[in-house]
Amino acid sequence: MCMSVKKDRVNIAVSKDIAERLARIAEGQGMTQFALANQILSLGLDLIEQGYTLQQIREVALFFRVMIELESVPIPGRLLDKLIADMYKANPEVVHRAWCEAGRMLASYVKAVFGSIEVAASLVPYISKIVPAKRFEVKAEGDVFVMETLGVGYSTESVEATAKAVHCFLDELGYEVKESITAPGILKVKALKK
Template sequence: MNQQKKDRVNIAVAKDVAERLAAVAESLGMTQYALANQILATGLELVQQGFKVQQIREIAEFYKVMVELEVVPVPGRLLDKMVADMYKENPEVVEKAWCEAGKMLASYIKAVYGGLDSALSLVPYFSKVIPAKRFDVKASGDELVVDAVGVGYGVESVKATAAGARCFLEDLGYEVKEVITAPGILRVRAVKK
């Protein structure tokens, strides 16, 4: 008896899952066994690392968003220095660039998620890649509060980020009521229009 056959074990899955597995395996030119084995091995490895199944789905969604937006990872200190240096030379140009980036992100969220409420599930994962020590978003009724600590080392990068946040929220139909900036600290409070 072949070793691969001997090591196989049958497991039961819902009929629709089995049908989807068969269709995807065929479209990839793989056997159902090979595809199921790869999916399960990867999923189990992530669960053993402490991720919950819902988190795995959200991380994959977040990764897709980052790829679609062409996000380039840059070390936080480098980005901060570049923004601070540029801001000192021409604050209007920097704030305009960050505003445009905020609007681009808002357009993406509207197109893909329909609005901010549907995209809020990505916040815990988004906060892990933002160069900030703490990034919280609290939505209560029509009010939204964004608190970030450690978002930049100087007030220049915080002001640039504030410009991006303002344009992002305004483009999503919020009126920004309060913006507090200090070196490393940003708080934005907005209300749905």
């Protein structure tokens, strides 16, 4: 790293391709390269000082993008569970259709953005940190898909709704559900490629 000091500035050497990208993005943002580099480095250093690794920063940013693109809305888990349970008691078919549609929409997104469920499964370690579940594991290897969750939903109705979404998600991706276990707070699904 080559550094030279001029008053309150320090020059840091970067590779040519990084310098070109910085120049292009700074111009597109209407900023100087100095200002953009300062903001990027300040933010990155703040996150690293908070304990994030570079890989975690990339994956959190990707996950945030996915949440925005899917128009996800954060809602307390217990409130969502109550809404599902109340609606399920009134009209279970409406709940199943809505959650099935959500599962199919997510599958279409996975196909369009990630290409396959195997690639999308790489986000699971980060999703598992924000979903209201004590355990959230997904394995998608070859022709086999297995999802095991513990603490997903507080009621039988919400677990059944989630199961419907997962079944429709898998069907849309070309999997056939072979095993599905549901109980309050528990969902396990095993599926094979059709």
